[in-house]
Amino acid sequence: MIRDGDRILLGVSGGKDSLSLLEVLRHLRSYAPVRFELAALTIDPEVPGFDPAPLTDWYQQRGLPWHYERQPIMEQAREHMDGDSFCAYCARMKRGIMYRLCRAHGYNVLALGQHLDDLAESLMLSMFHGGQLRTMKAHYRNDAGDVRIIRPLVYCRERQMRDFASHAGLPVVPDSCPACFQMPTRREHMKALLAQEEADHPQLFASLLRAMRPLLREGPLD
Numbered sequence: 001m002i003r004d005g006d007r008i009l010l011g012v013s014g015g016k017d018s019l020s021l022l023e024v025l026r027h028l029r030s031y032a033p034v035r036f037e038l039a040a041l042t043i044d045p046e047v048p049g050f051d052p053a054p055l056t057d058w059y060q061q062r063g064l065p066w067h068y069e070r071q072p073i074m075e076q077a078r079e080h081m082d083g084d085s086f087c088a089y090c091a092r093m094k095r096g097i098m099y100r101l102c103r104a105h106g107y108n109v110l111a112l113g114q115h116l117d118d119l120a121e122s123l124m125l126s127m128f129h130g131g132q133l134r135t136m137k138a139h140y141r142n143d144a145g146d147v148r149i150i151r152p153l154v155y156c157r158e159r160q161m162r163d164f165a166s167h168a169g170l171p172v173v174p175d176s177c178p179a180c181f182q183m184p185t186r187r188e189h190m191k192a193l194l195a196q197e198e199a200d201h202p203q204l205f206a207s208l209l210r211a212m213r214p215l216l217r218e219g220p221l222d
């Protein structure tokens with residue numbers, strides 16, 4: 001996923017996954033056989049109770065280039081959302097900000113923190129409710145062709161990220177988005193369903209990963 005000379009912008013929400021990925025990539029930079037640059041972007045969607053601002057101190061202490069973007073996404077959703085769920089609207093708005101920052105600062109790669117559990121849940125949701133065999137891609141190019149998107153944690157389990165974040169003492173910002181929080185989503189339901197199944201079949205996620213492999217990459221990357 002990472003090539004010599006890449007300039008990577010990592011989206012860091014302050015959750016355990018993206019913060020763990022930041023640590024992993026920072027460490028990787030010190031011994032990887034390829035040279036790459038790394039910067040963090042945190043988007044503050046200005047939702048009540050969610051304060052990712054302390055992350056900037058952490059970036060500074062580590063001498064990491066960082067960007068902090070504030071946008072009242074929830075307020076904008078109330079005015080402009082049509083037919084979407086708030087979460088879908090928020091994700092689209094954040095992705096727009098990420099691409100804009102990549103272009104403005106010359107980052108050719110956008111890194112995101114989704115892991116195997118996220119991909120498995122997306123696959124099931126897509127099959128159950130969308131009638132399609134698809135999930136999030138591990139490595140692909142955006143439609144405009146100027147940014148590669150990578151998800152380096154796609155082979156990791158969520159519980160590994162939780163353990164890593166806790167052992168490394170990462171400054172995880174609790175997710176308190178009222179919209180994500182209040183309603184039990186289909187995704188939560190799917191997570192519970194997979195956990196129940198995994199309790200009886202410990203190889204479940206290894207099997208799901210094998211099934212998803214052909215779906216993880218899309219189109220030419222060069």
Ligand SMILES: Nc1ncnc2c1ncn2[C@@H]1O[C@H](COP(=O)(O)OP(=O)(O)OP(=O)(O)O)[C@@H](O)[C@H]1O
Pocket residue numbers: 010011012013014015016017018019041042043044045094111112113114175
């Ligand atoms: N507010 C944000 N600022 C920057 N990047 C974000 C933000 N929200 C999400 N992302 C990026 O998108 C990925 C997927 O987002 P998602 O909402 O599924 O995760 P999350 O609940 O924010 O937590 P985590 O950081 O633990 O993945 C994140 O891992 C992160 O790379």
